[in-house]
Amino acid sequence: MPSLPALLRSLGLSLFALVLAGLAPQAGAQEFDLVLRGGRVMDPESGLDAVRHVGIQGGVIRAISEQPLNGRTIVEAGGLVVAPGFIDLHQHAQLPEDYRLKAQDGVTTVAELEVGSADVDAWYAAREGKTTINYAVSVGHIPSRMAVMGDRPEFLPGAKSGAATRIATDEEMAKIAALIEKGLQRGAVAVGFGLQYTPTATQRETVEMFRVAAKYNAPCHLHMRAKGGTGLQNVYSAVLEIIAASTITGAPAHICHVQSTALRLTPRVMQLISEAHARRVDITAECYPYTAGMTDIKSAIFDPGWRENGEMDYKDLQWPSTGERLTAETFEKYRQTGGLVIIHSNPEEVIRDIVAHPLTMIGSDGLRGHPRHAGTSARILGHYARELKVISLMQALDKLALMPAKRLENRVPMLRNKGRVRVGADADLVLFNPDTVTDRATYTQPDLPSEGIPHVLVGGVFVVRDGKFQPGVSPGKAVRAPIQGPR
Numbered sequence: 001m002p003s004l005p006a007l008l009r010s011l012g013l014s015l016f017a018l019v020l021a022g023l024a025p026q027a028g029a030q031e032f033d034l035v036l037r038g039g040r041v042m043d044p045e046s047g048l049d050a051v052r053h054v055g056i057q058g059g060v061i062r063a064i065s066e067q068p069l070n071g072r073t074i075v076e077a078g079g080l081v082v083a084p085g086f087i088d089l090h091q092h093a094q095l096p097e098d099y100r101l102k103a104q105d106g107v108t109t110v111a112e113l114e115v116g117s118a119d120v121d122a123w124y125a126a127r128e129g130k131t132t133i134n135y136a137v138s139v140g141h142i143p144s145r146m147a148v149m150g151d152r153p154e155f156l157p158g159a160k161s162g163a164a165t166r167i168a169t170d171e172e173m174a175k176i177a178a179l180i181e182k183g184l185q186r187g188a189v190a191v192g193f194g195l196q197y198t199p200t201a202t203q204r205e206t207v208e209m210f211r212v213a214a215k216y217n218a219p220c221h222l223h224m225r226a227k228g229g230t231g232l233q234n235v236y237s238a239v240l241e242i243i244a245a246s247t248i249t250g251a252p253a254h255i256c257h258v259q260s261t262a263l264r265l266t267p268r269v270m271q272l273i274s275e276a277h278a279r280r281v282d283i284t285a286e287c288y289p290y291t292a293g294m295t296d297i298k299s300a301i302f303d304p305g306w307r308e309n310g311e312m313d314y315k316d317l318q319w320p321s322t323g324e325r326l327t328a329e330t331f332e333k334y335r336q337t338g339g340l341v342i343i344h345s346n347p348e349e350v351i352r353d354i355v356a357h358p359l360t361m362i363g364s365d366g367l368r369g370h371p372r373h374a375g376t377s378a379r380i381l382g383h384y385a386r387e388l389k390v391i392s393l394m395q396a397l398d399k400l401a402l403m404p405a406k407r408l409e410n411r412v413p414m415l416r417n418k419g420r421v422r423v424g425a426d427a428d429l430v431l432f433n434p435d436t437v438t439d440r441a442t443y444t445q446p447d448l449p450s451e452g453i454p455h456v457l458v459g460g461v462f463v464v465r466d467g468k469f470q471p472g473v474s475p476g477k478a479v480r481a482p483i484q485g486p487r
Contacts, residue, residue: 029070030057030062031071031072032055032062032063032072033056033057033058034071034073034460035054035055035069035071035074036053036054036056036075036082036431037068037075037077037078038076038077039051039077039078039431040080040081040082041064041082042081042393042421043420043422044084044398044402045419045420046422047394048421049394052082053066053068054069054082054421055069056457058460059427059461060424060425060426060427060460061421061424061425063423077431080432081393081431081433082421082429082431083421083429084402084419084421084425084428085107085108085418085428085429085430085456086106086108086377087108087401087404087418088110088366088377088404089221089361089404089407090111090112090221090256090364090365090366091110091111091112092112092114092115092155092366094110094112094127096131096132098366099133100132100449100469101374101447102133103133103463104374104449104456104464105374105377105378105450105453106377106378106400106430106450106453106456108457108458109135109418109479110366111138111190112136112192113137113138113189113190113256114192114193114222114223114256115140115155115156116137116138116143116183116191117140117183117188118143118146118183120137120183120186120187121186121487124478127478129474130474132458132473132476133458133476134477134479135476135477136479138183138188138189138191138192138221139179139180139182139184139188139190139192140192141180141201142156142163142193142197142198144176144180145157145163145198147179148172148176148179149162149168156194156295156296156299157198157300158298158299159298159300159303163197164299164300168205173204176209177209180209181212181216184215184216184484185216185486186487187481187483188218189412189479189481190218190219190220190411191212191218191219191221192221192222193209193220194223195222195225195238195241196227196301197299197300197301198300199225203241206245210245210246210248210251210253211249213249214250214251216481217410217411218411219251219252219253219254219282219408219411220251222253222254223256224238224239224241225241226261228308228311231309234309235269236265236268236269238261239262239269240272242255242283243272246281246282246283247281250282252284253281253282254407255273255285256286256365257363257365258273258287258354259288259346260293260365263350264311264346264347264350266353270354270359273359274359277359284359285357285359285361286360287351287354287355287357287363288363288364288376290351290376291344291345291347291351292344292370292443293343294320294341294342294367294369294370294372295341296340296341297331297334297335297338297339298335298338298339302335310343310345311345312343314326314331316343316345317341317343318342318443319334319341319342320340340367340368342370352388352390355390356384356391360399361399361400361403361407362380362399362400363404364377368447369446370443371441371446374441374447374448374449378440378451378452379439380400381432381437382436382437382438383438393434401419404419405419406419408479411481413482414480418479426459427460429455430453430457431453431456432452437450437451437453453467459475460475461475
């Protein structure tokens with residue numbers, strides 16, 4: 001008979017073996033393409049916030065387990081948050097170098113929904129099989145109106161263009177509506193509007209385009225018509241126009257960068273939006289976490305009265321290539337040549353409040369030359385969630401991933417499998433360090449990539465790995481509504 005010490009040693013070894021057996025993947029268990037091992041999985045839909053092992057197969061999340069999993073590739077995710085990839089519904093810059101910066105900021109899907117395109121088929125075809133991250137577009141009222149008015153194709157209409165100066169005839173309005181309907185039939189995910197850039201588009205025209213959107217259950221993403229709190233056209237009449245059009249037609253409404261139009265009146269505008277939402281009007285809003293905006297200096301935004309309505313002056317404008325603040329003389333010079341200008345227009349307290357508002361999601365309004373293009377997601381996670389604590393980390397993920405997916409998923413069913421970390425969802429994932437994630441982009445160095453985001457996956461494929469962008473991979477796919485009509 002063994003001695004008592006020998007028996008205890010034997011029992012201890014047996015228990016240790018059982019513990020190891022429980023921690024190790026079981027023989028014969030499924031082997032996944034990729035396993036993210038031991039990360040802090042955070043899912044804003046279910047509220048899951050726990051250490052888990054994630055198994056990915058064929059670009060889809062197939063397992064979220066408390067027990068270790070087998071994988072051909074294993075990524076040690078200890079100390080990292082495993083979150084749904086971020087969805088940016090307001091991204092203008094859409095070139096490969098732009099997608100790189102977005103991926104390094106944790107974004108796995110970008111959408112150009114405010115301005116959009118007049119030729120949805122061509123827009124998607126230009127990106128098919130070539131993109132790092134997923135992509136989507138609206139059919140745009142601005143480019144459609146420019147096409148009908150005979151303007152030269154540009155990103156935004158100039159202040160003297162037909163789209164900005166002419167009231168549409170009934171025949172022209174019908175042609176604009178026909179272009180929008182065709183775009184929706186070809187799978188555009190929304191209808192985009194920039195009413196401040198097309199000031200002669202009447203309220204009737206807005207409602208008629210909303211009617212087309214409602215027919216296809218498409219949300220309308222809008223840059224509001226006016227700034228300021230006085231005058232016949234002001235920020236109140238602008239938001240009421242949108243609420244009325246949505247209520248009358250039933251088309252969902254989404255207000256783009258609400259704080260950059262409402263400025264210091266943002267709390268009052270959000271009160272109107274909240275009250276409409278409480279009355280079951282399908283209306284949401286977005287914001288970006290910066291005190292400055294950016295737009296084309298030639299546009300109708302700078303028509304007479306812009307300083308009074310926006311409560312700003314020439315010194316609040318900054319020319320990106322030189323860093324100079326403008327004067328009346330330099331404003332007129334650049335107004336003639338055109339180009340993007342930075343507009344320092346909002347106090348930080350407005351940004352803190354709008355980021356925290358329960359109805360706002362995050363959209364970057366990404367354009368080259370502004371730090372929001374490269375750093376929006378990391379700034380939300382680092383500055384506003386970790387440092388200022390105006391929102392929790394889970395709320396940040398909701399605003400960056402789930403809320404954007406839900407805004408579009410009734411029109412685009414494939415988005416029901418994005419913005420979540422759950423079995424069956426697409427493996428569009430971001431892994432970040434909650435203690436170090438931060439934005440680095442500034443107004444003088446706007447293209448510096450974010451830090452603290454070591455891994456980003458699109459459809460289970462690494463587009464960022466160990467903090468390095470992965471060149472030569474193109475897993476991005478079209479995010480597109482079901483096609484209903486001929487090409």
